Amino acid sequence: RKEVEQDPGPFNVPEGATVAFNCTYSNSASQSFFWYRQDCRKEPKLLMSVYSSGNEDGRFTAQLNRASQYISLLIRDSKLSDSATYLCVVRISGSARQLTFGSGTQLTVLP
């Protein structure tokens, strides 16, 4: 089983739509959770950390369910500039210095 699993997509949505991405992780000792964004052939960039209580940053909302080992990202009112690959990223206990990346979910926002 993959350590961090994501639906690869692609998700093609119209501008203004709401879209949700899901991610599951296999290691129950996972401690920290993040969403990164990666544009085509570019470097990953931190979008937001994911906290147990859930957190919101503008149009982006992240949720964590530790019992189900599940993380989600919701994008509201999607913009053309949101088109990218969204990477679910986990730090596993005992791996203090490394992040484990999912394969990513590709999003294309259409005009």
Added chain:
Amino acid sequence: EPEVTQTPSHQVTQMGQEVILRCVPISNHLYFYWYRQILGQKVEFLVSFYNNEISEKSEIFDDQFSVERPDGSNFTLKIRSTKLEDSAMYFCASSFSGVGTGELFFGEGSRLTVL
């Protein structure tokens, strides 16, 4: 805005040749990392470096790989004898604190093509 810079942006080499990829982390950062991404695949951890020594490495980071911080600004990844399967984008990253905060700043990457 400070950024991580990497050189070269693209390197083509013959199988068996040595390659050195260079990185200049953000100046006040203390932790340095190399990740790689084979085309179409996920980003994979290679190695982390702190206080002038390797703090963690993955199973990918075998004896053909080495890292060095030769001076106060550069952080290098050396691949001693390249193989076809080493073809990938190599990302350098740095952070001020340990990776727990998740705030790794990545460079734009060095694309390595091994022929």
